[in-house]
Amino acid sequence: MNDGRTIPQLGIGVFQVPPAETARVVRDALEVGYRHIDTAEMYGNERGVGEAIRDSGIAREELFVTSKLNNGFHRPDEARRAFDQTLAGLGTDHVDLFLIHWPLPTRYDGDFVSTWETLTEFQRDGRARSIGVSNFQVEHLRRLADETGVVPAVNQVEAHPYFQNQAVREANRAAGILTEAWAPIAKGRVVEDPVIAKVAADVGRTPAQVTLRWHLQRGDIVFPKTTHVERMQENFAVFDFELDDAQMQAITGLDEGPTARTGPDPETFDFLG
């Protein structure tokens, strides 16, 4: 990352993992070999993540844990309280990466800049080793750079074969920001795709594996979500084969643009739950 720290390029995400199941899911993932976990205050399952980390006996320095500031807490004092809650929930004294979950440009009088400045405090005091943003559009990144001079380490955005989010990926790259691709397998849609099935058959892998491999070769960071241990193993086995240029291009050719978003448009999303 642009702050000199490193991040595992593959992890596991726990969006929509029920709180009561989260400790089991993360324990299984750690057992499979995952060392990077992506959670958020909004997911309501930071406690389960923390429980699994403690139970695992794995040294904290070997793990990379990301969480995110919830939408209702962008004002600086609320962000400070929310971050305390995140650390208390996880039961750790630091996170490896803390993100503003959504820019909410139609809320808080359009001010996500003071929220970003508050995250820089958490980095200075060592409780967030790295800081970044999520769902930020090109214009939002420009404002952070112009008004604070502090460039996020990552921008976590929706990206998969059907919605590749190319303008944001390019802005990230130009600014030295790593792209984290959320919904990397388009929430399972890739499993039904004939083009991806052909690439998968040609390399003797599954559709999820070749899609994750496509992301990795493009340089993006991914953390597919699954509650099933067999799928955790499948999604983890993506470092012992490669896609050639034609196979990469076949998947890149599937882009349908913003109509293929699986989630909300960051320009208008304003949910404060």
Ligand SMILES: NC(=O)c1ccc[n+]([C@@H]2O[C@H](COP(=O)([O-])OP(=O)(O)OC[C@H]3O[C@@H](n4cnc5c(N)ncnc54)[C@H](OP(=O)(O)O)[C@@H]3O)[C@@H](O)[C@H]2O)c1
């Ligand atoms: N920053 C944001 O706003 C934001 C938004 C959304 C997601 N995220 C992050 O990104 C992570 C991943 O995104 P996502 O969960 O939305 O979507 P995803 O990882 O693209 O897809 C998850 C879905 O695919 C299924 N699946 C997983 N592995 C599979 C495999 N090998 N074969 C077939 N199906 C498989 C899962 O089912 P089972 O669980 O039943 O196996 C689940 O239904 C999240 O967990 C979260 O950490 C961030």
